Amino acid sequence: MMGPGVPWYLAVSAMLFSIGVAGVLLRRSPLIVLLSLEIMLNSANLAFVGFSRLFGEMDGQVFALAVMAVAAAEVCVGLGLIVAMARRNLILDVDRLTELRG
Amino acid sequence: MGNVLVWMVWLMAAAACLGTGLRVVTASNPFVSALSLIGNLASLAVLYLLASGEFVAAAQVLVYAGAVMVMFLFVIAYLGGRADAPWAGGTRAIQTASVVTAAALLAVTLVALMLDAGGRLSDEADVDRAFGSPAEMGRLFLTDHLLAFEITSIVLLVAAVGGVVLGMRSEAEALADAQELADAERASS
Amino acid sequence: MVFGSWVCLLAPLAGFLAILAAGSRLTRSQAGIVSTGSVFVGFAGAVVAFVDAWGRDADERGELTTAWTWLKAGEFQVGLELLIDPLSLVMMLVVTGVGGLIVLYSVGYMAGDDEERRYFAYMAFFVFSMLLLVQGGNLLVLLVGWGLVGLASYLLIGFHHERASAVAAAKKAFVVNALGDAIMALGFFLAIAKVGSLDFGVVFEAAESGELSDTVVALVALGLLGGAVAKSAQIPFHTWLPDAMEGPTPVSALIHAATMVTAGVYLICRTHPVFEAAPDVQALAAVLGLITLLVAGVVALVQWDLKRVIAYSTMSQIGYMFVGAGVGAYGFAMFHLVTHAFFKALLFLAAGIVIHHLAGEQDIRRMGGLRRALPTTNLTFLIGTLALVGIPPLAGFWSKDAILASALDEGGALGWILYVGGLLGAFLTGLYSLRLYLRVFHGEPAAEPAQAHGHEAHRGEGPRSMTLPVLVLAAGSVVVGLLNIPGVWHPFEDWLEPVAESLVHPSTGEEWLSSALAVGLGGLGALLAWRAFQAGRELVPDGAVRRTLEHKLWFDELYDTVFSRPAQTVAVALRDRFETPVVQGGLDEVAEGTLRGAAATSSAQSGLLRTYALAITISVSILALVFLVVR
Numbered sequence: 056m057m058g059p060g061v062p063w064y065l066a067v068s069a070m071l072f073s074i075g076v077a078g079v080l081l082r083r084s085p086l087i088v089l090l091s092l093e094i095m096l097n098s099a100n101l102a103f104v105g106f107s108r109l110f111g112e113m114d115g116q117v118f119a120l121a122v123m124a125v126a127a128a129e130v131c132v133g134l135g136l137i138v139a140m141a142r143r144n145l146i147l148d149v150d151r152l153t154e155l156r157g
Numbered sequence: 158m159g160n161v162l163v164w165m166v167w168l169m170a171a172a173a174c175l176g177t178g179l180r181v182v183t184a185s186n187p188f189v190s191a192l193s194l195i196g197n198l199a200s201l202a203v204l205y206l207l208a209s210g211e212f213v214a215a216a217q218v219l220v221y222a223g224a225v226m227v228m229f230l231f232v233i234a235y236l237g238g239r240a241d242a243p244w245a246g247g248t249r250a251i252q253t254a255s256v257v258t259a260a261a262l263l264a265v266t267l268v269a270l271m272l273d274a275g276g277r278l279s280d281e282a283d284v285d286r287a288f289g290s291p292a293e294m295g296r297l298f299l300t301d302h303l304l305a306f307e308i309t310s311i312v313l314l315v316a317a318v319g320g321v322v323l324g325m326r327s328e329a330e331a332l333a334d335a336q337e338l339a340d341a342e343r344a345s346s
Numbered sequence: 347m348v349f350g351s352w353v354c355l356l357a358p359l360a361g362f363l364a365i366l367a368a369g370s371r372l373t374r375s376q377a378g379i380v381s382t383g384s385v386f387v388g389f390a391g392a393v394v395a396f397v398d399a400w401g402r403d404a405d406e407r408g409e410l411t412t413a414w415t416w417l418k419a420g421e422f423q424v425g426l427e428l429l430i431d432p433l434s435l436v437m438m439l440v441v442t443g444v445g446g447l448i449v450l451y452s453v454g455y456m457a458g459d460d461e462e463r464r465y466f467a468y469m470a471f472f473v474f475s476m477l478l479l480v481q482g483g484n485l486l487v488l489l490v491g492w493g494l495v496g497l498a499s500y501l502l503i504g505f506h507h508e509r510a511s512a513v514a515a516a517k518k519a520f521v522v523n524a525l526g527d528a529i530m531a532l533g534f535f536l537a538i539a540k541v542g543s544l545d546f547g548v549v550f551e552a553a554e555s556g557e558l559s560d561t562v563v564a565l566v567a568l569g570l571l572g573g574a575v576a577k578s579a580q581i582p583f584h585t586w587l588p589d590a591m592e593g594p595t596p597v598s599a600l601i602h603a604a605t606m607v608t609a610g611v612y613l614i615c616r617t618h619p620v621f622e623a624a625p626d627v628q629a630l631a632a633v634l635g636l637i638t639l640l641v642a643g644v645v646a647l648v649q650w651d652l653k654r655v656i657a658y659s660t661m662s663q664i665g666y667m668f669v670g671a672g673v674g675a676y677g678f679a680m681f682h683l684v685t686h687a688f689f690k691a692l693l694f695l696a697a698g699i700v701i702h703h704l705a706g707e708q709d710i711r712r713m714g715g716l717r718r719a720l721p722t723t724n725l726t727f728l729i730g731t732l733a734l735v736g737i738p739p740l741a742g743f744w745s746k747d748a749i750l751a752s753a754l755d756e757g758g759a760l761g762w763i764l765y766v767g768g769l770l771g772a773f774l775t776g777l778y779s780l781r782l783y784l785r786v787f788h789g790e791p792a793a794e795p796a797q798a799h800g801h802e803a804h805r806g807e808g809p810r811s812m813t814l815p816v817l818v819l820a821a822g823s824v825v826v827g828l829l830n831i832p833g834v835w836h837p838f839e840d841w842l843e844p845v846a847e848s849l850v851h852p853s854t855g856e857e858w859l860s861s862a863l864a865v866g867l868g869g870l871g872a873l874l875a876w877r878a879f880q881a882g883r884e885l886v887p888d889g890a891v892r893r894t895l896e897h898k899l900w901f902d903e904l905y906d907t908v909f910s911r912p913a914q915t916v917a918v919a920l921r922d923r924f925e926t927p928v929v930q931g932g933l934d935e936v937a938e939g940t941l942r943g944a945a946a947t948s949s950a951q952s953g954l955l956r957t958y959a960l961a962i963t964i965s966v967s968i969l970a971l972v973f974l975v976v977r
Binding site: 056058059061063089097100110111129 | 159160163164166167171174175178179181182187190191194197198201204205207208209210212213216217220221224225228229232233235236239241251252255256258259260262263266267270271273278279280281282283284288289293294297298301302305306309312313315316317319320322323324330
Binding site for chain 3: 251254255258259261262265266268269272
């Protein structure tokens with residue numbers, strides 16, 4: 056294979072994933088949290104594609120596609136939530152939205 | 158010569174990927190974050206191409222960057238000022254914990270990669286031209302992974318319904334809106 | 347014979363179940379008819395079986411019939427067996443015959459009671475249990491019947507459960523009986539351990555053949571004796587019988603005179619090989635019988651309650667039966683059992699008519715001169731009394747004197763003591779029975795008796811259902827004794843010989859001597875009672891002796907101090923020291939701990955998305971690390 060080997064792809068995937076994790080844990084706006092989630096999902100996709108290349112089987116790519124579809128669905132619902140919250144004039148701050156408590 | 162070119166393209170794409178990723182996470186303007194994410198998706202598409210995943214790359218650009226991100230931008234536009242995203246939240250302790258955890262996760266993964274780099278991860282298989290093609294993808298979706306295919310479609314349906322439900326206005330809201338509209342009509346007539 | 351016996355056993359059970367199942371769909375009197383009918387059907391079955399057996403040769407009269415194998419535990423196996431032989435046939439006839447008459451009597455006596463159905467169901471149940479006991483083909487079935495009659499006794503004594511005294515009496519009866527049952531069960535366990543079976547034949551053979559050590563046989567016999575003593579209300583387990591008079595009078599007649607309390611005698615006769623192999627225990631049985639005989643006799647002299655006097659009389663007469671069985675005169679002991687069933691039931695039922703007539707009054711100080719109001723009852727009660735005292739030619743005469751003669755024949759120190767004691771007992775019997783009769787039926791009527799609990803005043807002799815059984819029993823008391831006349835004919839003895847061979851064979855001379863002495867002493871006692879009554883004084887003058895007798899020789903108080911109080915103290919102490927703090931407290935602690943733990947855990951659910959996500963991420967990193975290390 057020309058260019059860097061599979062471990063390089065995986066390394067990028069790992070770094071992207073931890074960036075996404077940091078974003079989810081540190082940001083206050085639900086919108087940004089969603090975006091960070093997207094980054095995490097994409098990093099997983101990259102890992103899928105890398106491994107697919109390694110083994111020569113296309114199953115990894117198939118699942119990357121499925122992940123994409125699911126990510127789309129999830130974004131749809133997440134944004135719907137955010138819009139609904141905005142309409143009810145709730146403050147879009149993750150630290151304030153704490154009713155899911157025990 | 159070809160190999161060097163490939164390497165350069167790869168490195169540039171990887172750098173763009175990580176850079177935009179950081180920008181997404183650190184920008185205070187959500188609009189900037191969204192645009193950075195689009196950039197991230199594009200660089201990822203390049204990486205997919207280099208890994209012989211042509212169809213996935215195309216789908217990435219079309220679906221993700223084209224549809225999902227547009228949705229994001231629409232919502233950010235709708236929210237206007239309310240979308241402004243203050244920086245970090247949580248107590249000091251949680252912030253440090255978060256950074257540490259993310260770093261730890263990264264460290265573990267990199268160590269794992271390096272430990273095995275000389276072994277199984279280097280033995281790439283040989284692939285022909287059909288690898289990564291839509292034809293092959295379609296064949297797999299409709300034979301080996303039919304279940305995943307169907308379930309995904311159901312998930313999309315559920316999400317669509319969920320979106321509609323979340324967007325519905327309550328009785329009171331609908332009345333208020335109708336009232337507003339009527340007032341506006343009267344005012345302008 | 348087998349068929350008849352099964353009918354006999356199952357008819358009362360069917361009656362009981364029918365009343366139970368029909369519930370309130372049966373009217374109260376219908377329940378009485380069902381119950382009475384079922385017992386009489388049982389009697390018919392017993393008669394059929396008897397006639398069949400009679401037609402056979404003497405050695406073919408025993409049959410063991412198995413319904414199915416009931417218990418199997420390794421080598422040990424017990425079947426649901428019935429043993430039909432002369433001994434059990436005698437008991438079957440007595441139980442269903444006398445029992446049937448008493449249940450018929452109850453139809454009249456209990457009429458108007460709110461819970462008649464329950465009563466009749468219990469009576470049928472009792473008859474069934476008693477039949478199971480006497481028909482039991484092995485010790486286990488016998489034990490089942492034993493326990494069930496104890497239960498029936500408890501249920502019937504405490505029938506008027508709204509009365510605290512009745513409930514207490516029922517409990518007392520049950521506890522003392524349970525004590526006896528426990529002792530008996532221990533004996534059974536030993537038998538299983540050493541012999542490996544509870545079948546009569548196997549156990550008897552083992553006892554007779556000498557393969558068991560003397561101690562073992564003695565212990566098994568003691569176990570049996572313990573159970574018999576408790577069930578038959580002999581000293582020292584006698585305290586429950588006088589209190590059991592709290593039950594309705596027919597119950598006292600059936601259970602505590604004619605049948606259940608005689609189960610102990612039946613047991614000894616049935617398991618006599620074991621007793622014969624442990625002669626000391628057999629002698630002990632006779633001695634206990636003697637002591638009871640005398641103690642009950644003297645205590646009866648000072649009792650004021652009509653039924654209690656008769657109860658002590660029962661205790662005393664069963665003492666005679668124990669004496670008979672103790673010296674090995676099984677035939678005579680059973681004969682006395684049969685005659686006693688007749689005249690004691692008669693006495694109780696007649697007493698019931700008196701009580702009924704006086705609207706529940708049972709204190710003889712408030713009775714008197716009833717022979718004018720109740721002429722028939724006067725006659726029947728007199729017949730019963732004379733039979734009890736042993737005046738010829740009434741039943742008691744033949745049977746009691748046979749026992750005395752056997753004691754005489756036994757000889758030795760024991761024999762003489764038993765003989766003299768028995769004669770003394772005859773004297774006492776004369777005293778207390780005539781005292782009772784005269785007090786109730788002669789003299790001037792007392793002032794109007796207080797309106798006591800129970801049924802409305804049924805003035806007069808009572809309905810036909812009550813008077814008929816009394817008349818039949820009176821006739822029986824006259825005639826039954828003639829089944830065995832010493833020196834002339836003894837079909838009863840012969841009937842039982844194959845099953846329970848007598849150890850003693852008093853000569854005709856001995857028999858007639860005993861009879862003469864007994865009658866003489868009995869008559870003397872009667873005479874003294876008459877004289878005392880004429881003079882208007884009591885037989886036992888006031889003083890320490892009288893007080894002791896009134897307190898039944900302080901037995902109740904003794905048992906209370908030695909057993910009840912300590913048991914209660916221990917129970918209370920256990921409750922306060924252990925149950926409440928440790929057990930209850932432990933449970934409370936567990937509950938509280940769970941609540942506290944839950945509260946603590948729920949504080950982790952802060953509602954902050956961030957913390958949840960952080961927790962997940964940390965866990966993932968740890969897992970990744972673990973995977974890395976392990977692989």
